[in-house]
Amino acid sequence: MQSDLSTSQFNLADLRQWLDEQSKQLGFDSLRVTDTELGEATEHLKEWLAQGRHGQMEYMERHAQLRSDPNLLVPGTVRVICVTMNYLSPQINFDTEWERLGQVTEAVVSIYARGRDYHKVMRNRLQDLAKCIENKIGKFGYRVFTDSAPLMEVELAKKAGLGWRGKHTLLLNRESGSTFFLGEILVDIPLPIDGEQESHCGTCQACIEVCPTQAITAPYQLDARRCISYLTIENPGAIPVEFRSAMGNRIYGCDDCQLICPWNKFAQRSELPDFAQRHGLGNAGLLELWSWTETDFEKRHEGSAIRRIGYSRWRRNLAVALGNALASGVEQDAIRSALSAALDNADPLVEEHIQWALGQH
Known part of the structure; x- marks a missing residue:
């Protein structure tokens, strides 16, 4: 260069x-x-x-x-x-995002995706x-x-x-x-250099305290192996059993540490149509997304960052969330029926998570 x-x-x-x-x-x-x-x-x-x-x-x-x-x-x-x-x-709306985390049959996708x-x-x-x-x-x-x-x-x-x-x-x-x-x-142009900003986190520990899996092990220290974003996106294999319940209804990423951060009161809105929510991902139900075929997944996530995890990981994540919904006691029959019906055609990764989910009641 x-x-x-x-x-x-x-x-x-x-x-x-x-x-x-x-x-x-x-x-x-x-x-x-x-x-x-x-x-x-x-x-x-x-x-x-x-x-x-x-x-x-x-x-x-x-x-x-x-x-x-x-x-x-x-x-x-x-x-x-x-x-x-x-x-x-x-x-x-951040308040709505918090509310949806408590609605166990709703699917929560990280805002950026x-x-x-x-x-x-x-x-x-x-x-x-x-x-x-x-x-x-x-x-x-x-x-x-x-x-x-x-x-x-x-x-x-x-x-x-x-x-x-x-x-x-x-x-x-x-x-x-x-x-x-x-x-x-x-x-390769020697442009003038800008200076750094001071930190303004002070004594706040909100992001550390809110993390569902304690992935922020200390200030400025993240263990990706515990992070729901890593577990649902980057992790190619089984989600460790010890973190499945903590995932709740999060099926792609996790925004908790950002939702709780006081500085995000100043979060700016983007008017770019590229970042507008698509295919109802801001209010979709778990069973609705579970009903998608692989063709549906590929088509509806065309041009989306989600598509790169593939259909199997998508189903794996949904199976965990459906298991957590079962554990809460809601829509037992509909969820058990949907999970059981998918067993015959599930690959080994998804099958293992379906079996775990069916055991949560």
């Missing part, structure tokens, strides 16, 4: 200011710039991996060295342009931003990323001043809480 330009051909400070304007026009909510030095974060990553807290996310360990230095990922990188994009659609796949939305707009830069200054070296490469996105965003790392390990800022996506452009 190498620019055809010398820095004398344009004013870097003016270019930096222009980037703010262009990013807003493309739908990004904030933009900051940092260098590639990650300091202590690389040691923290090594310790986290050594403790096995990444679970079966083998790619985390496989690409650990690349994560430690963006210049190894894209040679020639000297700066990282970091952006945020809010995803909270106007229909979302109810619209279009953010990878595609962010990547396309980052590519547009890079092309705008190219049109302004000529050819330069760059690559765009959004949760799609061995890159320590949260650490880079924190270093760039987009926010501070909350005790749940997510990025927080005072303007929009934590309900935003992150994206990056690695560039």
Whole structure:
């Protein structure tokens, strides 16, 4: 990656200011710039991996060295342009989200996943931003990323001043809480660097206390193996029995640590139609989703981040939630009938979770 330009051909400070304007026009909510030095974060990553807290996310360990230095990922990188994009659609109400967690026959899908796949939305707009830069200054070296490469996105965003790392390990800022996506452009242009923000979590422990599986083992320490988001999305195998009851009716991800966070009182709404809820995922029932065939799953999740977990994991998650509904004593006959009817055609992973679910009454 190498620019055809010398820095004398344009004013870097003016270019930096222009980037703010262009990013807003493309739908990004904030933009900051940092260098590639990650300091202590690389040691923290090594310790986290050594403790096995990444679970079966083998790619985390496989690409650990690349994560430690963006210049190894894209040679020639000297700066990282970091952006945020809010995803909270106007229909979302946090009080309603809490209420649905108590409605055991309702299916709860993490808010960020109810619209279009953010990878595609962010990547396309980052590519547009890079092309705008190219049109302004000529050819330069760059690559765009959004949760799609061995890159320590949260650490880079924190270093760039987009926010501070909350005790749940997510990025927080005072303007929009934590309900935003992150994206990056690695560039070979020596842009001015922005400063970091101070942390504003203080003595608050709400995210730690609310976690259903105690996955936040201490402030700023997350054990992915216990996290419902990991268990329902990244985990390819059986969900450990000790965490199934705590999952409740969460079938894809978990938002509890964000819902409880006081800073999300300031969460900003997104008017982008891409992030609007699709296919009734904000108010679907467990039995309704259980009735979907694999064709239904593929069709209705087309263009969605959910599709990548596949039909089997989707059914696995639903089976656990249906078992938890059985344990509460509601709709016993309908749920038992639906689960039993699915046994003959279930693959071994789903069958094991159905059998567990049928034992919950």
